[in-house]
Amino acid sequence: MLKLEHRVRIFQGPGAVQAHPEVFAGYGRRCLIVTGSGSAKKCGALDDCITALKCAHIAYEVFDRIEPNPKTATCHAAGAAARDFGAEFIVGIGGGSPMDAAKAVAIYAKNPSFAHDGVYTRQIPAQKLPVILIGTTAGTGSEVTGVSVLTHSDTGAKKSISGADCYAEAAFCDYSYTAALPQATTVSTALDALAHAVESALSNRAIEKSRAFSAQALGLLAPYILSDPPFPVPDARMRQALYEASVYAGAAIDLTGTCFPHTLGYVLTEQLGVPHGLACVVFMPALIGRARRFCPDALAFVEDALGVPMETVLAAIRPALPPSLPLGGDAIADAVARWQKGVANFTRSPGGLTPEEARQALENVSG
Numbered sequence: 015m016l017k018l019e020h021r022v023r024i025f026q027g028p029g030a031v032q033a034h035p036e037v038f039a040g041y042g043r044r045c046l047i048v049t050g051s052g053s054a055k056k057c058g059a060l061d062d063c064i065t066a067l068k069c070a071h072i073a074y075e076v077f078d079r080i081e082p083n084p085k086t087a088t089c090h091a092a093g094a095a096a097r098d099f100g101a102e103f104i105v106g107i108g109g110g111s112p113m114d115a116a117k118a119v120a121i122y123a124k125n126p127s128f129a130h131d132g133v134y135t136r137q138i139p140a141q142k143l144p145v146i147l148i149g150t151t152a153g154t155g156s157e158v159t160g161v162s163v164l165t166h167s168d169t170g171a172k173k174s175i176s177g178a179d180c181y182a183e184a185a186f187c188d189y190s191y192t193a194a195l196p197q198a199t200t201v202s203t204a205l206d207a208l209a210h211a212v213e214s215a216l217s218n219r220a221i222e223k224s225r226a227f228s229a230q231a232l233g234l235l236a237p238y239i240l241s242d243p244p245f246p247v248p249d250a251r252m253r254q255a256l257y258e259a260s261v262y263a264g265a266a267i268d269l270t271g272t273c274f275p276h277t278l279g280y281v282l283t284e285q286l287g288v289p290h291g292l293a294c295v296v297f298m299p300a301l302i303g304r305a306r307r308f309c310p311d312a313l314a315f316v317e318d319a320l321g322v323p324m325e326t327v328l329a330a331i332r333p334a335l336p337p338s339l340p341l342g343g344d345a346i347a348d349a350v351a352r353w354q355k356g357v358a359n360f361t362r363s364p365g366g367l368t369p370e371e372a373r374q375a376l377e378n379v380s381g
């Protein structure tokens with residue numbers, strides 16, 4: 015079972031939500047549940063949460079309009095709904111989108127003067143409501159990170175917020191909620207976890223503790239990426255391994271941040287709708303190439319944790335990637351213009367990365 019000391023209180027395993035109504039009771043008597051349109055209901059997590067809330071005599075309201083790649087305006091509206099209801103805490107149920115949205119909603123709820131994009135210019139830490147997260151996919155690691163990735167409603171650009179005010183107070187990590195995930199979602203979210211573990215380990219901000227988390231994640235993911243065929247139909251054991259890997263990888267990036275594949279991957283998601291995990295690993299060959307040049311020891315560490323050379327992993331995941339990525343020249347130019355002010359993900363990537371090199375990397379995968 016997962017053993018992870020972390021500032022977020024983690025409750026894990028099947029039945030964890032219903033077994034711990036006192037966790038919810040510890041944060042107030044009224045809450046807003048923030049979720050997407052369907053999957054939280056389908057997988058049973060919403061019902062389990064409501065059962066726990068009723069058991070703890072907590073009044074609740076459900077805001078179920080969080081879209082994939084949540085927009086700032088949607089989170090802003092949910093924050094107003096939380097205030098109107100008198101919510102004392104927020105529960106986020108879902109994959110990365112509802113969980114990331116819940117973090118922003120908690121900030122908006124306490125800051126009525128904020129415009130829809132006020133989270134980007136807030137004083138950190140901002141006032142916020144407590145947040146409890148219930149994960150239903152295995153990839154994002156949002157349960158344990160102080161990061162929330164949002165999409166600016168006016169520009170359509172994905173941009174993260176981070177800080178001490180972006181942590182949940184508690185998270186439920188019950189892999190049984192992932193049992194009925196479609197195979198495509200299982201693969202793309204697992205590849206997000208892989209990207210987190212690899213990018214963190216190759217980051218020039220990696221430290222002993224983050225490397226240990228990356229190694230745990232890579233060791234859990236490797237058997238399923240490298241099986242023949244890669245990513246078999248999951249059984250409960252595989253579901254548990256993928257979930258635990260996502261939490262370890264989340265703990266790793268919480269210490270280091272991600273590298274340039276995440277920043278470039280956002281462009282593929284914004285422009286072409288490529289699922290986040292796939293969009294990130296599209297740039298993994300470029301990342302590995304730079305690691306070979308600039309931090310071969312860190313790359314050797316990753317390969318040791320995986321038990322195979324990185325080429326073997328890249329070959330295994332290649333069939334899952336989109337067959338074509340028709341990025342327009344304007345989209346590439348817009349992205350490069352956005353990066354001129356400096357990008358933390360570029361700075362911490364192996365050898366650093368200039369906006370010009372980022373342009374090249376985008377052009378190399380486009381077509």
Ligand SMILES: [Fe+2]
Nearest residue numbers: 154206276290
């Ligand atoms: Fe990610």
